[in-house]
Amino acid sequence: MKRNKKAIASLLGVLAIEGVIIFLLSCTWTRTIMSGESATAMTPSAALAQRDRNVSKPGIAPAKATAIPSYDKKEIKKIWKESKNTLVLVNVEKKLKTSYHSSLIPICQGRLQASEYLYESLVQMLADAREEGYQFFIASAYRSRTKQQRLIDDGVRNRMRHGATYDEAIKKTYEKIMPAGHSEHETGLALDILCSGNMNMNLSQKEEPGNQWLCKNCHKYGFILRYPESKEHVTNIAYEPWHFRYVGESAAKYMRENDMTLEEFWDNME
Numbered sequence: 001m002k003r004n005k006k007a008i009a010s011l012l013g014v015l016a017i018e019g020v021i022i023f024l025l026s027c028t029w030t031r032t033i034m035s036g037e038s039a040t041a042m043t044p045s046a047a048l049a050q051r052d053r054n055v056s057k058p059g060i061a062p063a064k065a066t067a068i069p070s071y072d073k074k075e076i077k078k079i080w081k082e083s084k085n086t087l088v089l090v091n092v093e094k095k096l097k098t099s100y101h102s103s104l105i106p107i108c109q110g111r112l113q114a115s116e117y118l119y120e121s122l123v124q125m126l127a128d129a130r131e132e133g134y135q136f137f138i139a140s141a142y143r144s145r146t147k148q149q150r151l152i153d154d155g156v157r158n159r160m161r162h163g164a165t166y167d168e169a170i171k172k173t174y175e176k177i178m179p180a181g182h183s184e185h186e187t188g189l190a191l192d193i194l195c196s197g198n199m200n201m202n203l204s205q206k207e208e209p210g211n212q213w214l215c216k217n218c219h220k221y222g223f224i225l226r227y228p229e230s231k232e233h234v235t236n237i238a239y240e241p242w243h244f245r246y247v248g249e250s251a252a253k254y255m256r257e258n259d260m261t262l263e264e265f266w267d268n269m270e
């Protein structure tokens with residue numbers, strides 16, 4: 001990857017303008033599904049139990065009876081040692097430790113924050129994509145635990161205002177939002193990237209040539225598509241074509257070559 005300062009400078013300029021648009025749009029999206037006042041938070045164990053029920057419902061592909069692939073554990077351990085900071089695992093079962101330090105820096109002209117580990121790779125990836133004719137909006141990056149809980153509380157309260165019972169509201173909310181402490185947005189290493197011209201954070205993203213370019217090339221810059229369609233039974237998260245996660249270049253390349261998720265990478269470290 002060659003640095004192209006001119007391209008980076010112009011890209012950052014574009015992000016500044018686009019930042020305003022995406023802010024407005026993301027606010028609209030947020031209001032659509034999460035507006036309302038604060039509600040009593042569900043206990044974490046209840047949230048996880050609820051989430052488990054959600055992911056095991058019809059629509060999530062069941063585990064396939066395929067042969068267990070053999071991975072190069074020595075190589076995986078080597079990559080792990082080199083990239084511990086960016087390989088942190090956060091999911092439904094694994095809560096991010098409060099001691100985790102995110103090393104945040106502003107992106108998109110200060111509209112969002114993300115981990116400093118991904119910054120240069122992100123800028124380069126977006127610059128290269130732009131040269132190929134693709135532009136993106138970053139809808140979400142770092143999210144604090146407090147903010148995550150607020151989104152949950154707001155979602156619950158909003159649904160109750162529209163007639164749902166507390167249990168119904170909790171169930172629906174956790175179909176959309178991870179429990180506080182269990183969202184990898186809290187690491188600053190996850191980004192929700194939408195294609196220019198399509199601000200819908202839904203499966204329509206996968207039809208976009210820009211999204212297809214990202215999925216095909218992101219590993220060259222250290223990113224993975226975190227919740228792929230074919231691995232829902234491993235991640236326990238429905239396919240999200242917009243959610244990319246920085247893990248570092250060597251890890252991303254290894255995972256791509258071996259068709260691995262971060263969960264599978266971790267499983268093979270021990």
Ligand SMILES: [Zn+2]
Pocket residue numbers: 140185190191192243244
């Ligand atoms: Zn996301």
